Structures are given as C-alpha cells and as structure tokens.
Amino acid sequence: MRPPIRSPKEFGAGLIHLTFGAAAVWIGRDYAFGTGARMGPGFFPTVLGAALVAIGLAALVRSFMMPGEPIGRIAWKPLFLVVAASLLFGFLLPRAGLAVALAILALVSAAASEKFRLDWRAAAGLAALIAVCVLVFVKGLGVPLPLLGTWFGE
Amino acid sequence: MDVFDNLLLGFQTAMSLSNLAYCLVGVFLGTAIGVLPGLGPVATISILLPITFGLPPVSSLIMLSGIYYGAQYGGSTTAILVNLPGEASSVVTALDGYQMARQGRAGLALATAAIGSFFAGTVATLLIALFSPPLAEIALTFGPAEYFSLMVLGLVASIVLASGSLLHAVGMVLLGLLLGLVGTDVNSGAARYTFESPYLADGIGFVAVAMGVFGLGEIIANLEHETTRDVMVKRVTGLMPTREEWRRIAGPILRGTAIGSVLGILPGGGALLASFASYSVEKRVSKHPETFGRGAIEGVAGPEAANNAGAQTSFIPMLTLGIPSNPTMALMIGALTLQGIQPGPSVMTEQPALFWGVVVSMWIGNLFLLVLNLPLIGLWVRMITVPYHLLYPAILVFCAIGVFSLSNTTFDVYLMSVFGILGYAFRKLDCETAPMLLGFVLGPMMEENLRRALLITKGDASVFITRPVSATMLALALVLLVVVLTPAIRGKREEAFQEGA
Numbered sequence: 001m002r003p004p005i006r007s008p009k010e011f012g013a014g015l016i017h018l019t020f021g022a023a024a025v026w027i028g029r030d031y032a033f034g035t036g037a038r039m040g041p042g043f044f045p046t047v048l049g050a051a052l053v054a055i056g057l058a059a060l061v062r063s064f065m066m067p068g069e070p071i072g073r074i075a076w077k078p079l080f081l082v083v084a085a086s087l088l089f090g091f092l093l094p095r096a097g098l099a100v101a102l103a104i105l106a107l108v109s110a111a112a113s114e115k116f117r118l119d120w121r122a123a124a125g126l127a128a129l130i131a132v133c134v135l136v137f138v139k140g141l142g143v144p145l146p147l148l149g150t151w152f153g154e
Numbered sequence: 155m156d157v158f159d160n161l162l163l164g165f166q167t168a169m170s171l172s173n174l175a176y177c178l179v180g181v182f183l184g185t186a187i188g189v190l191p192g193l194g195p196v197a198t199i200s201i202l203l204p205i206t207f208g209l210p211p212v213s214s215l216i217m218l219s220g221i222y223y224g225a226q227y228g229g230s231t232t233a234i235l236v237n238l239p240g241e242a243s244s245v246v247t248a249l250d251g252y253q254m255a256r257q258g259r260a261g262l263a264l265a266t267a268a269i270g271s272f273f274a275g276t277v278a279t280l281l282i283a284l285f286s287p288p289l290a291e292i293a294l295t296f297g298p299a300e301y302f303s304l305m306v307l308g309l310v311a312s313i314v315l316a317s318g319s320l321l322h323a324v325g326m327v328l329l330g331l332l333l334g335l336v337g338t339d340v341n342s343g344a345a346r347y348t349f350e351s352p353y354l355a356d357g358i359g360f361v362a363v364a365m366g367v368f369g370l371g372e373i374i375a376n377l378e379h380e381t382t383r384d385v386m387v388k389r390v391t392g393l394m395p396t397r398e399e400w401r402r403i404a405g406p407i408l409r410g411t412a413i414g415s416v417l418g419i420l421p422g423g424g425a426l427l428a429s430f431a432s433y434s435v436e437k438r439v440s441k442h443p444e445t446f447g448r449g450a451i452e453g454v455a456g457p458e459a460a461n462n463a464g465a466q467t468s469f470i471p472m473l474t475l476g477i478p479s480n481p482t483m484a485l486m487i488g489a490l491t492l493q494g495i496q497p498g499p500s501v502m503t504e505q506p507a508l509f510w511g512v513v514v515s516m517w518i519g520n521l522f523l524l525v526l527n528l529p530l531i532g533l534w535v536r537m538i539t540v541p542y543h544l545l546y547p548a549i550l551v552f553c554a555i556g557v558f559s560l561s562n563t564t565f566d567v568y569l570m571s572v573f574g575i576l577g578y579a580f581r582k583l584d585c586e587t588a589p590m591l592l593g594f595v596l597g598p599m600m601e602e603n604l605r606r607a608l609l610i611t612k613g614d615a616s617v618f619i620t621r622p623v624s625a626t627m628l629a630l631a632l633v634l635l636v637v638v639l640t641p642a643i644r645g646k647r648e649e650a651f652q653e654g655a
Contacts, residue, residue: 009582009583009584010319012579012582012583013319013322013325013580013583013584013585016579016580016583016585017322017325017328017329020329020332021328021332024332024347027347028346028347031339031344031346032342032344035613036608036613036615037608037609037611037612037613038609038613039601039604039605039608039609040342041339041341041342041344041346043605044335044600044601044604044605045332045335045346045347048328048331048332048335049332051328052325052328052329052332055321055322055324055325055328056325058321059321059322059325062321069584071582071583072582073378074582075374075375075377075378075578078373078374078377078378079374079575079578082370082373082374082377082550082574083370083374083571083574083575085550086370086550086553086554086567086570086571086574087567087568087571089554089567090554090564090565090567090568090571091564093558093564093567094564102551102554102555105547105550105551105554106547106548106550106551107547109373109546109547109550110543110546110547112377113377113380113542113543113546114380114543115380115541115543116543116544116547122544125544126547129548129551133551133555137204137555137559141204141205141207141208141559142208143204143555143558143559143562144562145555145558145559
C-alpha cells in the first residue's frame with residue numbers, strides 16, 4: 001500500500017501556509033472589519049489570511065493526489081546549534097556583555113560543523129574577530145553594545 | 155531641467171571626497187563578502203547594511219549601491235573560479251566561465267566579465283538619467299488605484315519568475331504581505347498581531363527577516379552537506395583580451411546590455427531573466443553554438459553584461475515609483491526608510507542631490523569595480539579558499555551584531571533566529587523566499603493604497619478597471635498569469651529552471 005501522503009514537500013508547505021493563514025484570520029477576528037469604502041484594520045489581513053488558507057488547503061489536497069519528492073534529510077544538528085547560538089547571543093549580550101556573547105555565538109555555532117576543531121588558530125581567529133567587532137562597531141560606529149553585562153556589575 | 159545639469163549636480167555630490175570613499179569602501183566590501191560562496195547580494199547587503207546606518211542618506215545609499223555591484227561581481231568571480239554561483243543570475247556565468255577557468259583562461263574570463271559589466275553599467279546609468287525624470291513625472295499623476303495595480307503586477311511577476319511551484323509562490327507572497335502588516339495600523343492605530351509586545355508595535359524588523367531567511371537559513375542548509383571546495387586557479391594570469399577576443403566579445407556585450415536594460419525594469423527580478431535570455435540569444439546567433447558550455451567567451455560576456463545592466467535599471471522603478479522590483483531593491487527601500495526618506499517620485503524633485511548623486515555614483519562604482527577588481531583578484535581567490543567551517547561562525551557574528559544595531563534591542567536577534575528556522579524550512583520545502591520578502595515590503599503600501607482608492611470611490615472597486623493605467627497593469631498581470639499557466643509555457647518555464655539548477 002502506498003503511503004497516503006504522496007508529496008511530503010507539498011504537504012509541509014501546505015501545512016505552513018494553512019497555519020499562518022488560519023492564525024491571521026483567527027487573531028484578526030478581533031479587529032474591526034469595516035466596509036469596502038471604510039476598510040477597518042481587520043479587512044486586509046482577513047482577506048489575505050483567507051486566501052492563504054485556501055492556498056494551504058489546495059496544497060494539502062494536492063499532496064495526497066500528486067506524487068512528489070521526499071523532504072530529505074533534515075540537518076537537525078546544524079539547525080539546533082545555529083538557532084541556539086543566536087538565541088544565546090541575544091540572552092547573553094545584556095547579561096554577560098559583547099565579548100562573552102560573541103565567543104559563545106561563534107563556538108556553539110561552529111560545533112555544528114564536522115570539521116571545526118578548536119585549535120590555537122581557531123582560538124586566535126576568534127579573539128581577533130571579537131577585537132575587530134569591538135573596535136568597528138562599538139568604538140567606530142558607536143553601536144550601544146554593552147562590553148560587560150549586568151552579571152559583571154555594569 | 156537638463157540631463158547635463160542633473161548629471162553635473164550628481165557629479166558634484168558623488169565626487170565629494172567622503173562619498174567617493176564610501177563608494178570605494180562599498181564596492182570593496184561588497185566584493186569581499188560577495189565572493190564568499192553561498193552569499194548572494196541580498197545576504198551581503200543585509201550583513202553590511204548596519205555599517206551604513208550612521209551615514210547621511212546620500213552616502214549611505216551610495217555605499218549600499220556600491221555593495222550591491224560589488225556583491226554581484228564577487229558572485230561572478232566565485233562562479234568562474236569555483237563553479238559555485240552565489241545567486242541565481244550568476245548561474246549562467248558559471249556555465250562557460252568555469253570551463254574557461256579549467257582551460258587556464260580564468261584571467262580572461264574575469265576580465266571579460268569586468269569589461270562587460272562596466273560597459274553595461276555605463277549604458278544603464280545613462281538610461282536611468284534619461285528615463286527617470288519623465289517616468290517620475292508620470293508617476294506623480296498616479297493615484298492610489300494605479301499604485302495598487304502596479305504592486306499587484308510586481309508581485310505577480312515575482313511569482314512567475316520564482317522557481318518551483320506557482321501555488322507556493324502565491325502562498326509565499328501572501329505570507330509576506332501578512333507579515334508586513336504586523337504592527338500598528340496607521341489608519342486606526344490598532345495594534346495588529348503584536349501579541350501585546352511593545353517591540354512589535356512598529357512591525358517586524360525587515361532586516362531581521364532578511365538575515366534570518368537569507369543568512370541563518372542559508373548557513374543551516376549549507377551545513378547539511380559540508381564539502382571541501384577546490385579553487386581551480388591559484389594564480390590568475392593573462393587578463394587582457396587579445397584583439398581577436400575583443401572582436402568576439404563586442405557583439406555579445408552590446409546585445410547583453412540591450413537585453414538587460416529592458417528586462418531589468420520589469421518587476422520581479424529582471425536581472426535573472428536577462429542573463430538567461432542573453433545566454434540563449436548568444437547561443438542562437440553564434441556560428442559555433444557547440445562551443446557553448448565548453449568555455450565560449452561569448453557565453454560569459456553577454457550574460458555578464460545583461461546581468462549588470464539589469465541590476466542597474468532595476469533601480470528605475472525603485473527610484474521613481476518607490477516600488478521594489480526584486481528583494482535587493484526591497485532592501486534598498488528598507489534602508490532608505492530607515493534614513494527617513496520615503497522612496498517615490500517626489501525624491502527626485504525634493505532631494506535632487508540625493509537622486510543624481512546616487513545615479514552618478516553608480517557609474518563611478520562600476521569604474522571602481524573595473525580598476526579595483528582585476529588587480530585584487532589574488533585577494534579574492536584567498537577569500538574564496540577560507541574554509542566554510544571558519545567562515546560561517548564569523549558570518550553569524552556579523553548577522554547578530556547587525557540585527558541588534560538596527561533597533562538596539564535583543565528582540566530582533568530572537569526574531570532573526572525564528573526566521574532562520576522558517577527560512578530553512580522553506581528551503582527544504584522548495585518554497586522560494588524572494589517573493590515573500592517582496593510581499594513583506596509591499597504589504598503596508600498595498601493596504602494603504604487599496605484603502606485610499608476605495609475611500610475615494612466610496613467602496614466602488616470598479617475604479618481599478620476604469621482608470622486606464624490601472625487597468626493596463628492588471629491586464630498585464632492577468633496575461634502573465636495566463637501565459638505561465640498555459641501548459642506549453644509551463645513546461646518551458648520548468649525546463650528553464652532545470653537548466654539553471
């Protein structure tokens with residue numbers, strides 16, 4: 001017996017579109033719809049959301065009818081580590097300061113690679129990268145990035 | 155109002171020492187980042203955008219344009235040397251350029267690309283100078299109905315030109331439009347889809363979206379299968395074409411420039427179409443079509459000229475109408491808005507120094523490309539050979555700092571992370587993200603113009619088809635859709651994207 005979902009890519013895309021469209025309509029029901037002549041804040045998003053729901057449904061139906069490619073291997077490890085690294089950067093920046101946050105961002109994301117080894121060259125490169133960022137962005141361009149965060153009593 | 159007066163004003167603005175320097179730095183940085191494999195112009199501009207925030211508007215736009223051509227040229231360099239096109243429009247360059255590099259003619263291929271780009275850039279800059287004023291004048295007569303229909307046409311074109319399924323391209327546009335609506339509604343003051351977060355009151359930061367989707371998403375996808383890259387050429391020699399080769403590239407460059415200039419104005423990514431079109435034209439007019447794909451110099455000269463001409467003329471709708479024709483222009487509009495300038499027909503009359511300064515600096519930027527890049531080719535080769543596992547953490551560092559500096563809140567860093575996940579998901583599902591970004595920028599504009607158009611007519615939607623300009627745009631959009639849905643063309647379209655992939 002063939003699996004009911006013949007095109008997993010189509011199914012996934014349809015699901016995303018359906019979810020966003022339905023959310024737009026659902027949340028948008030609180031916004032005044034207005035009339036054609038006086039469109040309220042809910043008019044445009046509700047119309048777009050409904051159209052997106054239709055697209056999502058069409059894709060879901062198609063995914064059962066038309067054969068398609070499998071999604072393929074998902075790079076869970078890079079996905080998790082790269083996203084975690086940038087989330088950690090956001091969390092650490094005000095607390096531990098720029099230098100620590102950058103080091104964690106680079107090291108955690110680098111762990112996603114099979115080839116990365118933390119040898120002296122990589123460490124020196126990282127130190128140089130952090131120094132450049134501090135000089136260019138904080139000193140040069142005046143971006144208000146905290147060098148030391150609240151954890152260090154700043 | 156005379157073209158020469160305008161260009162003179164432009165030269166005065168662009169030739170100031172600081173603006174020349176920003177143009178040079180922009181071209182240099184753009185090329186340096188653009189040669190890195192897997193980083194196309196959109197990613198390059200997103201990464202470098204924060205550097206331009208502190209500059210005055212003219213300088214910032216001059217630098218951004220410099221980054222744009224630098225990134226494009228860098229992409230061609232990578233395509234020729236390692237057969238890794240960073241963006242769709244240099245796919246064509248890789249076909250023959252890489253073959254030339256394998257035959258030891260990398261220097262010639264790179265020089266041909268640079269010469270073709272420079273010539274095309276010069277012609278396209280003149281075209282912008284000639285055609286922008288009348289176009290802006292026409293645009294000033296546009297009412298909300300015309301603007302709305304024009305945006306519909308632009309979005310339809312971006313759908314048609316997106317690779318992969320049409321259905322999903324439509325979905326991506328709608329999703330982009332919806333994401334663009336997040337934030338405070340200008341008319342009623344109602345907060346929409348903000349989840350009561352003050353950070354979302356001004357909408358989703360568009361750099362956060364661009365960097366998440368094009369930066370993070372791309373990195374994750376690249377890490378899926380790590381490969382080592384071999385650079386064909388360690389030393390590049392034999393740059394200048396011989397007399398015979400000049401003769402061979404002259405025709406393709408001229409034709410490529412013409413094709414690119416026309417197609418670049420089209421909304422929805424004309425530069426990509428231009429390089430494909432130029433390649434097939436050259437193949438058709440050539441006496442030796444069998445050499446194409448085996449290192450034909452014509453196959454590099456034509457598409458490179460077309461590509462650059464298209465990139466240049468795609469500024470025309472952005473500068474005169476305030477409507478982006480591709481994701482790169484969407485980024486430019488975002489950058490201008492951050493500078494407090496609303497792009498549109500009035501920019502030319504209200505800020506002539508800005509407008510003409512940017513136009514002239516485009517030409518200067520192309521000149522810099524020509525004189526800078528060939529001597530620096532050794533440096534670019536070294537940039538390409540930096541291993542990816544050392545490169546991507548550094549790219550992430552710049553993305554993170556860049557997105558933070560936009561609003562100085564860590565909220566945008568989190569937002570970027572979320573869009574990174576989405577970007578990777580869309581990539582895995584074959585949903586192209588360019589139409590989404592275009593929709594994202596156009597969302598609020600479309601709603602506003604639709605609202606105004608219907609307010610004037612008291613809700614009578616027939617205004618869109620009774621006003622001739624608006625009706626023409628909608629008709630064109632309809633024709634595009636019908637044509638692309640015709641089975642014969644549909645097959646051709648898929649074939650074309652197959653060839654490109």
